[in-house]
Amino acid sequence: MSACCTTPEFKPPTEPAPPGALRTVVLIGPPNSGKSTLFNRLTGLRQKVANFPGVTVEQRMGLMAGVGRPDLTLIDLPGIYSLDPFSEDARVSIDVLRGEMPGTPKPDAVLLVMDSLHLTRQLMLAAPVLALGLPTLVLLNMTDLMEARGGKIDALKLARELGAPVAQISAVKGAGLDAIPLFLNQQTDRAAAKPLTLPVVGNAASAHSWAAQISRRTGYRAPLSVEGTRKIDNVLLHRFWGPLLFLAVVVGVFEVVFSIGQPLSDGFGAILADIGNLVRPLLPAGWVQSLLLDGAWKGISSVLVFLPQILLLFLFIGILEDSGYLSRAALIADRVMRTIGLNGKAFIPLLSAYACAVPAIMATRTIENKRDRLATILVTPFMTCSARLPVYMLLIAAFIPNTTYLHGIIGLQTLTMLGLYLAGFVGAMTTAWLLKSSILRSSDAPFILELPQYRMPTLRSLGLRVIDRGRVFLRQAGTIILCVTLALWVLAHLPVIHSAGGTVSAPELANSLIGRLGHFIEPAIAPLGFNWKIGIGLLSSVLAREVMVSTMGTLYGAEADTHALSLQTALHQDMTLGGALALMIFFAFAMQCTSTMAVVRRETNSWKWPAVQFLYMLTLAWLAAFAVNHLAILFLG
Amino acid sequence: MLIGLDLPESVQNHLMHMGFVPDALVTVLRRAPAGDPTVYGVDGMEIALRRETAAAMQVRAPESADQDAPEVIEAAR
Numbered sequence: 018m019s020a021c022c023t024t025p026e027f028k029p030p031t032e033p034a035p036p037g038a039l040r041t042v043v044l045i046g047p048p049n050s051g052k053s054t055l056f057n058r059l060t061g062l063r064q065k066v067a068n069f070p071g072v073t074v075e076q077r078m079g080l081m082a083g084v085g086r087p088d089l090t091l092i093d094l095p096g097i098y099s100l101d102p103f104s105e106d107a108r109v110s111i112d113v114l115r116g117e118m119p120g121t122p123k124p125d126a127v128l129l130v131m132d133s134l135h136l137t138r139q140l141m142l143a144a145p146v147l148a149l150g151l152p153t154l155v156l157l158n159m160t161d162l163m164e165a166r167g168g169k170i171d172a173l174k175l176a177r178e179l180g181a182p183v184a185q186i187s188a189v190k191g192a193g194l195d196a197i198p199l200f201l202n203q204q205t206d207r208a209a210a211k212p213l214t215l216p217v218v219g220n221a222a223s224a225h226s227w228a229a230q231i232s233r234r235t236g237y238r239a240p241l242s243v244e245g246t247r248k249i250d251n252v253l254l255h256r257f258w259g260p261l262l263f264l265a266v267v268v269g270v271f272e273v274v275f276s277i278g279q280p281l282s283d284g285f286g287a288i289l290a291d292i293g294n295l296v297r298p299l300l301p302a303g304w305v306q307s308l309l310l311d312g313a314w315k316g317i318s319s320v321l322v323f324l325p326q327i328l329l330l331f332l333f334i335g336i337l338e339d340s341g342y343l344s345r346a347a348l349i350a351d352r353v354m355r356t357i358g359l360n361g362k363a364f365i366p367l368l369s370a371y372a373c374a375v376p377a378i379m380a381t382r383t384i385e386n387k388r389d390r391l392a393t394i395l396v397t398p399f400m401t402c403s404a405r406l407p408v409y410m411l412l413i414a415a416f417i418p419n420t421t422y423l424h425g426i427i428g429l430q431t432l433t434m435l436g437l438y439l440a441g442f443v444g445a446m447t448t449a450w451l452l453k454s455s456i457l458r459s460s461d462a463p464f465i466l467e468l469p470q471y472r473m474p475t476l477r478s479l480g481l482r483v484i485d486r487g488r489v490f491l492r493q494a495g496t497i498i499l500c501v502t503l504a505l506w507v508l509a510h511l512p513v514i515h516s517a518g519g520t521v522s523a524p525e526l527a528n529s530l531i532g533r534l535g536h537f538i539e540p541a542i543a544p545l546g547f548n549w550k551i552g553i554g555l556l557s558s559v560l561a562r563e564v565m566v567s568t569m570g571t572l573y574g575a576e577a578d579t580h581a582l583s584l585q586t587a588l589h590q591d592m593t594l595g596g597a598l599a600l601m602i603f604f605a606f607a608m609q610c611t612s613t614m615a616v617v618r619r620e621t622n623s624w625k626w627p628a629v630q631f632l633y634m635l636t637l638a639w640l641a642a643f644a645v646n647h648l649a650i651l652f653l654g
Numbered sequence: 655m656l657i658g659l660d661l662p663e664s665v666q667n668h669l670m671h672m673g674f675v676p677d678a679l680v681t682v683l684r685r686a687p688a689g690d691p692t693v694y695g696v697d698g699m700e701i702a703l704r705r706e707t708a709a710a711m712q713v714r715a716p717e718s719a720d721q722d723a724p725e726v727i728e729a730a731r
Contacts, residue, residue, distance in 0.1 A: 098668070098671035098672065099667070099671045101667055101671070134698065135697060135698050135699060137697065138671075138672075138673050138697045138698075138699070141671060222670060222675050222676065224671075225670065225673075225675040226675075239698055246700075247683070250684065250693075251684075254684060254686065254687060254693075255687065256687045257687075259687040260687050348686045348691065348693070348702050349686060349687055349688070351686060351688070351690075351691055351702075351704070352686065352688030352689070352690060353688075360704075361691075361702075463661070463665050463703070463704065463706075463707045464691055464702070464703065464704045464707065465665075465668065465669065465672070465701065465702075465703060465707070466691070466701065466702040467672065467699060467700070467701055467702075468693060468699075468700040468701070468702060
């Protein structure tokens with residue numbers, strides 16, 4: 018088997034498959050077998066992620082364009098160790114494999130991926146999968162690595178033992194993947210699946226001895242364990258350096274996001290403004306121009322500006338996750354998490370929540386204990402997600418002076434930002450502790466964490482991740498934010514005033530429909546130091562936090578006095594320092610994100626928890642903002 | 655060398671599928687910076703377990719006190 022240079026763009030097979038013979042292929046394998054990498058290889062960008070209906074197990078589907086079979090759908094099943102129906106993941110896998118999952122087509126063929134570095138253990142999954150009797154191709158992944166480290170396997174013998182074809186591949190390099198279309202083409206002229214000849218394997222112990230027998234008979238020699246990972250861990254999990262490096266990594270990520278991301282965002286913002294100015298002369302002056310440029314474009318570009326920074330953040334979280342470092346972080350954090358009643362696994366979703374709470378809440382699925390998982394879901398939205406960044410950066414730039422301390426090493430603006438991150442973190446930890454020592458108390462669940470070997474993250478998977486998040490962000494900007502800004506612009510220009518001369522003009526902002534709404538809620542937020550315009554921003558930001566910025570952009574753009582000012586200057590004239598600080602702390606604690614509420618509902622299967630969470634966070638945000646505003650009045654005047 | 659496990663059914667099954675089966679050779683690789691959990695090597699994989707989980711596994715020293723194997727699991731009691 019050639020170890021290199023098989024391109025993923027495999028030539029389509031010359032003979033077309035008879036119509037209707039093959040349609041759906043499933044991909045299954047243990048965790049860390051390289052399944053996701055292979056899935057990305059086989060499907061490229063043509064994939065979508067959803068949930069299997071009715072359960073909280075993620076379903077990834079794609080067309081197998083990567084191996085020249087775009088007519089076939091590939092379903093990626095969750096990474097599982099066994100078909101033991103104790104776990105939800107395994108139950109879903111069994112249902113899909115048997116064609117009993119509603120809404121998911123019955124599979125015509127199975128690709129079983131196994132990590133050849135740990136073949137004996139991985140073979141334990143082969144028996145129950147093969148026993149289902151579907152045409153199956155066994156893929157031994159990472160064979161290049163295994164051979165390089167002195168491992169050995171007789172693939173032909175293994176195929177004979179298993180009664181299924183076996184191919185050696187490297188998903189990372191894309192080598193050996195041509196076996197997959199070959200296998201699929203053969204399946205079309207096979208009438209039925211072969212009768213099963215494998216021993217029916219019962220419990221884990223007998224599965225293990227079966228797997229051990231097979232690997233002995235096929236001359237499998239496990240490769241020497243890699244020293245590399247151990248050596249790296251000697252440093253990264255060192256008693257003293259480990260935690261220190263861990264902190265350095267986290268701080269470093271944010272430092273890079275701000276120091277590299279900021280100029281990128283500024284440049285991007287200038288380009289967006291230029292586009293608006295270029296288009297302006299092309300549109301007839303009047304309400305169309307105002308609606309499109311001052312309403313829609315201004316609103317959207319005030320949010321789009323943050324795209325570079327948000328993508329950078331996702332890139333770094335992706336590197337940490339793909340390299341295998343996040344499980345080490347979970348190991349280091351276990352002790353601390355234990356004191357608040359959770360375990361180290363809860364730390365991984367909390368860390369990725371710095372990018373976005375939605376994938377983070379889905380990542381809580383790795384937490385076995387139901388109560389621990391619920392507690393983690395409930396505190397995740399406290400972590401400072403990337404959607405809060407636009408709001409924080411706008412307010413910090415407008416209100417916090419750019420003074421530095423310690424010879425310019427630390428700036429007051431940076432300190433404020435760090436303080437807000439810390440506030441969110443403390444909010445999450447305290448709430449978790451309260452929950453775990455009251456309604457979600459449970460006996461300590463066992464903590465079982467596999468530490469995968471360090472891997473170099475591939476550009477391909479990082480690229481896919483960043484593109485995927487970019488798409489979500491742009492879709493949000495193109496739909497929710499566009500609709501909100503357009504609606505705001507309309508509400509800010511109604512009711513129209515008919516003057517004596519028969520001309521029609523827009524009302525003062527304060528007298529417009531949106532102005533009246535803002536005034537209506539003003540009594541509730543005045544104690545926090547917010548005026549009615551901020552009130553409108555808060556109402557609209559219940560949809561998504563970053564909408565706040567575009568709302569303020571549209572509102573101040575619609576008002577005659579502030580029309581020409583930059584958003585920062587306009588805000589600065591309209592708010593006190595206390596109000597601004599209170600607004601930041603309000604955003605640190607409040608749950609303003611419909612996407613998060615939707616995902617919490619889906620993951621907890623009831624509206625009760627998102628409602629409880631929303632009210633709790635709103636109350637906390639209001640109280641904290643009240644306190645901050647009044648403290649600021651007391652001490653800062 | 656692992657003799658047996660004494661844990662709730664589902665946990666036990668999960669651990670066995672991760673390689674903690676009778677007669678498996680388990681070695682202590684390292685402790686987390688805070689002293690607990692501990693990383694064990696089994697079947698070429700590294701698995702971290704907390705003290706109380708590891709304590710529920712009965713072990714004995716392997717017959718051939720071999721080579722330069724890391725300290726054989728004392729099941730961290």
